[in-house]
Amino acid sequence: MAICEHLSHADDPPAKTPEGCEECLATGGRWVHLRRCLECGHIGCCDSSPSKHATAHYHAVGHPVIQSFEPGESWRWCFTDNQMG
Template identity: 80%
Template sequence: MTICEHLAQADDPPARTPEGCEECLATGSGWVHLRRCLACGHVGCCDSSPNKHATRHFQGVGHPVIESFEPGENWRWCFVHAQMA
C-alpha cells in the first residue's frame, strides 16, 4: 500500500509548545499522550486524553497530519485518509 499524499508531503515544523498540550496547559488540564501537527506545530493531546485537542485541532483548522510527540515513538497519522505511516 502506498501512503497518501498528505503523509508523503507532510512538513516538519517546530513544536509550538514543547512542554505539553497547548490548550491543556492554558486551562490546567491533564493529558495522556501528545501529538504534533505537521502543518503548524500545534501540540495537542491524544484521543485517550479527556479533551482530545489534537483531533479538535484537525476538526477546527483541517490540518491533516499529526505525529506522535512521545519519546521513542515514530509514527504519523492522516486524519483525512485514516492512514498511518
C-alpha cells in the same frame, strides 16, 4: 497500499509548546499522550486524553497529519485518509 499524499508531503515544523498540550496548559487540563501537527507545530493531547485536543485541532483548522510527540515514537497519522505512516 501506497502512502497517502498528505503523509508523503507532511512538513516537520518545530513544536509550538514542547512542554505539553497547548490547550491543556492554558486551562489546567491533563493529557495522556501528545501529538504534533505536521503543518503548524501545534501540540495537542491524544484521543485517550479527556479533551482530545489533537483531533479537535484537525476539525477546527483542517491540518491532516499529526505525529506522535512521545519520546522514542515517530509514527504519523493522516486524519483525512485514516492512514498511518
